[in-house]
Amino acid sequence: MESNQNNIKFIIHRGSHQIGGNCVxxxxxxxxxxxxxxxxxxxxxxxxxxxxxxxxxxKEWTRNCDAIFLSHYHxxxxxxxxxxxxGTKVYVTKETxxxxxxxxxxxxxxxxHLDIHPIENTVTVKDFRVTKxxxxxxxxxxxxxxxEVCGKTILYSGDxxxxxxxxxxxxxxxxxxDYLFLEGTNLGRGVRQKxxxxxxxxxxxxxxxxxNSSFLVWCSGQNIDRIVTLFKACIDTKRNLCVDTYTAYVLxxxxxxxxxxxxxxxxxxxxxxxxxxxxxxxxxxxxxxxxYIVENSKKNPERRPTKQSVEIxxxxxxxxxxxLQ
Numbered sequence: 001m002e003s004n005q006n007n008i009k010f011i012i013h014r015g016s017h018q019i020g021g022n023c024v025x026x027x028x029x030x031x032x033x034x035x036x037x038x039x040x041x042x043x044x045x046x047x048x049x050x051x052x053x054x055x056x057x058x059k060e061w062t063r064n065c066d067a068i069f070l071s072h073y074h075x076x077x078x079x080x081x082x083x084x085x086x087g088t089k090v091y092v093t094k095e096t097x098x099x100x101x102x103x104x105x106x107x108x109x110x111x112x113h114l115d116i117h118p119i120e121n122t123v124t125v126k127d128f129r130v131t132k133x134x135x136x137x138x139x140x141x142x143x144x145x146x147x148e149v150c151g152k153t154i155l156y157s158g159d160x161x162x163x164x165x166x167x168x169x170x171x172x173x174x175x176x177x178d179y180l181f182l183e184g185t186n187l188g189r190g191v192r193q194k195x196x197x198x199x200x201x202x203x204x205x206x207x208x209x210x211x212n213s214s215f216l217v218w219c220s221g222q223n224i225d226r227i228v229t230l231f232k233a234c235i236d237t238k239r240n241l242c243v244d245t246y247t248a249y250v251l252x253x254x255x256x257x258x259x260x261x262x263x264x265x266x267x268x269x270x271x272x273x274x275x276x277x278x279x280x281x282x283x284x285x286x287x288x289x290x291x292y293i294v295e296n297s298k299k300n301p302e303r304r305p306t307k308q309s310v311e312i313x314x315x316x317x318x319x320x321x322x323x324l325q
Contacts, residue, residue, distance in 0.1 A: 007150050010179070013061055014040070019185055020076030023061060026147060026154065031126035032065045035145065035156050035181075039079025058083035067091055067125045071158025072142035073099040073222065082110040089125075093132060094118040095141025098253045099222065102246075133173055136164040140224040140254050146174050153177040159185075163193040165225045196229045203233035207313070214312045221247035221317040224254050224261060231262045234269065234313050242271040242314045245282055248293050264297040272297040273314065 004010075008028060015022035021040035026033045037058060043051060062068065062084035070078050070092045078100075081090070090111065092100070097118040100111050117123070122131040129148040136142070137159045147154040155177040162170055194202075207215065219226050227247065234241045241262075243251070248264050255263040262270050272293055283290045 005179070006152055008152060008154075012181075013057070014038070020074075022071075022077055023058075023080070024156065024181060025061065025065075026128070026149070028127045028149060031128055031149075033125065033128055033130075033147070034061060034065050034068045036071055036077040036158070037062065037068055037080045037084065038077040039075050041076050043079075055080070055083055062088060069130060069145050069156075070096060071144065071156070072096060072137055072139035074139050074159070077159070078110070081114065082108075084114060086113045087115050089115045089117060091117045091119045091123060091125075091130070093134075093141040093143050094120070095254070095257055096139075096143075098256075099140065099250070102249065102253070134166070134169055135160045135173075136166040136169050137161055138164070138220065138223045138225060140222060140250075141257075144173060146177070152179065154179040154181070156181040157183050159183045161193070163195045165196050165228070167195075196225055199226070200229045200233050200236075203230060203313075204236050207233060207237040207239060214314065216314050216316050219315050219317060221250050221315075224250070227251065227315060228261060230313060230315060231267075231270065239311045239313050240269045240271050242273050242312050244315070244317055245272060245274065245279070245290070245293050247315060247317055248272045248297065249289060252293075264293065270297075271312070 008026065011025040011027070013023040013025060015024065015036075015038070019041060020038060022036040022038045024035040026035065040046070040054065043054065046054070058080040065088065067089040068081070068084065068091070070090060073092075073096045084090075097116055100116065103109050103111070119130075119132050122129065124130070127149050131146045131148075132143045133146065134142075135144050135158060138161075139159070142158055142160075144158050144160065145156045147156070153174065155174055157173075157180070160170060160183055161167060217230060219230070221244065227241075227243070231241050251261060251270075252263050252265070254261045255266070264270050264272055274294075279290070
């Protein structure tokens with residue numbers, strides 16, 4: 001989808017007819033900007049020739065662009081960065097910049113060849129003045145972008161929600177902009193989304209209704225809000241929350257930005273489990289991080305669950321792409 005307005009070219013390369021895989025181009029005569037560079041959610045299910053076409057398209061879109069702005073650290077918004085030319089400037093929030101480093105620890109590093117710039121507030125890239133706005137999403141450090149160019153304003157929402165712990169942030173987004181690119185997964189569905197407080201209440205009810213049972217909860221290790229929700233529910237019901245090493249490391253990074261986020265170093269009821277195969281690979285590949293997590297999560301004996309323990313909620317996380325391969 002392509003449009004030319006007021007000397008500004010708009011191209012939605014991908015994302016207008018599917019969920020995820022976003023890639024939008026804004027261009028003037030002198031400047032080309034890409035917003036997100038996402039891998040389609042169904043990439044692995046596609047035929048080989050379709051996959052190759054997706055990768056070739058990404059190479060073409062990122063060639064000679066002046067900068068890429070990433071709204072957050074989810075593969076359907078950053079997963080094709082590996083196709084960008086060496087030295088391409090990539091602007092992200094400081095939280096996203098830190099989370100990107102994890103990909104090189106726990107899997108394939110898609111950004112090691114790129115020029116990563118954490119954006120605090122506003123930057124200028126040739127014709128474009130770009131301001132980031134924090135938004136609520138399941139990805140820690142997600143943001144929207146306001147682009148000012150040729151006397152016009154363009155707002156790109158990224159993935160945004162109103163029902164999370166920081167849903168109120170949408171009220172601080174710029175109003176009366178000239179153009180709006182809006183994420184629309186739930187537009188028109190007419191279904192009330194559960195808030196994190198709703199989820200916390202449901203967890204507490206389940207935990208209290210089954211006091212002699214342990215629990216497994218499927219949750220992404222990057223979904224900080226949901227993990228905090230689980231942690232609060234565990235505190236209310238006198239349970240321990242148990243996470244894998246990847247999630248523990250994400251929490252440690254997030255804790256550096258917001259001290260209310262639990263960390264294995266500071267919270268005795270946050271445990272870490274170590275599957276044998278995973279722990280061996282982790283210890284061999286990054287012994288420094290493995291040692292840090294182990295030492296801080298097992299300082300006190302009461303942090304270690306026994307075979308008889310049932311007061312545990314285990315957060316079971318899907319593995320990141322390229323996980324320790």
